[in-house]
Amino acid sequence: MKLSERDGWIWLDGEWLRWRDATVHLGTHTLHYGLGCFEGIRCYAGADGAAIFRLDEHLARLEGSARLLGIEIPFSRAALHEACVEAMRRNGLTEGYLRPLVFLGDERLGMDPAGLSVRVGVMAMPWGRYLGADALTHGVRVKVSTWARQHPNAYPCRAKAIGGYTTAILAAREARADGYDEAVLLDTEGFVAEGPGENVFIVRGGEILEPEVTVALDGITRRTLHALAADLGYPVRAARLTRDDLVLADELFFCGTAVEVTPIVEVDRRRVGDGTPGPITRALQSRYFACVKGEVPAHADWLTPIR
Ligand code: PMP
CATH class of the missing domain: 3.30.470.10 (Aminotransferase class 4, branched-chain amino acid transferase, N-terminal domain)
Structure with missing residues (x-):
């Protein structure tokens, strides 16, 4: 309909x-x-x-x-x-x-x-699982896009602005046409930026890394995960990351309001880690869902009851 x-x-x-x-x-x-x-x-x-x-x-x-x-x-x-x-x-x-x-x-x-x-x-x-019913449990396969995230002097990257989604849609459509579930966009210098509608995180050696938010949207789920990673005792660090870092990660995941916390299990047809969602990703994902459902009293202030 x-x-x-x-x-x-x-x-x-x-x-x-x-x-x-x-x-x-x-x-x-x-x-x-x-x-x-x-x-x-x-x-x-x-x-x-x-x-x-x-x-x-x-x-x-x-x-x-x-x-x-x-x-x-x-x-x-x-x-x-x-x-x-x-x-x-x-x-x-x-x-x-x-x-x-x-x-x-x-x-x-x-x-x-x-x-x-x-x-x-x-x-x-109503809004279901953004990348399909299995994405949260089995993870998704991504393609590093031929489209770049906009340069900050070509577009106000901190704005969730309508026009910017033209590039996002081109990247997502290209990835799907090529048999992937989703895209990852690099910035115009070649460093990892984000997904078309998601921020991206890498887990390597027990540490959580994310791209510096220079051109990526400053995601609210991303900020939520900073707090949840701290709760679970994992450090989070921003770094300049390349496509190599995506492939060499122990774990990789997307986060965003729509995708929630979605594991990435393959990049450009190479498996990430052992090709299944990793333990830190799953721990963050389960704490995220506990928070949004009001099961974590320490973060009850993130919720606005509607009835
Ligand atoms: N990047 C882009 C380009 C997005 O559209 C979104 C979704 N709003 C995100 C990241 C994630 O942001 P949030 O966690 O606030 O939904």
């Missing part, structure tokens, strides 16, 4: 619209030029009820993205927070995905967006 053919409620510009009525005009500026930003946020049902994971961190990043793009969001953090919580409730969801979206209106086209209306929507929907 198309997204537009579902039923439910969508929050758009401060009002609740029937799901099928939340449409935009062909003249919408962002449809033409891609200037806008968004978030992807998950909500999980746990033993003590349903809760949105790290909602305010996601909304803070949305504000940062808008600032980098020179867009002023015409709603407060509190209003967007309430819209996200209410979007889950109104649509009767206890688990799912929230998509706040900031885009420019249809007053006119052209490269000067001054004075265009800034529109904001929040959509809530």
Whole structure:
């Protein structure tokens, strides 16, 4: 079923619209030029009820993205927070995905967006396992992409900006067409950046390494894993990593709101470690799921209950 053919409620510009009525005009500026930003946020049902994971961190990043793009969001953090919580409730969801979206209106086209209306929507929907049902347990196979993550002077890499996903989609599509599950993009200098919609971590000799966040998105799952690695006693260090580091890793994994913590078991047709998800990856993954389901009291402040 198309997204537009579902039923439910969508929050758009401060009002609740029937799901099928939340449409935009062909003249919408962002449809033409891609200037806008968004978030992807998950909500999980746990033993003590349903809760949105790290909602305010996601909304803070949305504000940062808008600032980098020179867009002023015409709603407060509190209003967007309430819209996200209410979007889950109104649509009767206890688990799912929230998509706040900031885009420019249809007053006119052209490269000067001054004075265009800034529109904001929040959509809530069910969302399964991003890379398939088996990905979390068996891991995924990745291809180092021929596409590079954008140079920071060509694109505001810290923004979760709509236009940047053109490159991400080209990389993901290339990887799938070549028989892989997902891509890993290098930066324009050849160092490991991230996946199309995921940050990447390497485990080597008991240490957890990640690319310096110069061009990768500053992922909220990534920051969550810093805390969980500390809980479990594993040091995390940022380094300049090459494609060789991916192949020579003991363990490798993706993380992100959509992929959660997904092991990577093969890079460019070479097995990573013994070709199965490694113990540190599995330990982090299981603590991550315990946290999102409200089973780790020390991190209960990451959760926003919705009922
Ligand atoms: N990198 C990119 C390009 C992404 O789109 C995402 C998903 N938002 C991530 C990394 C992971 O970020 P997060 O953990 O905040 O979802």
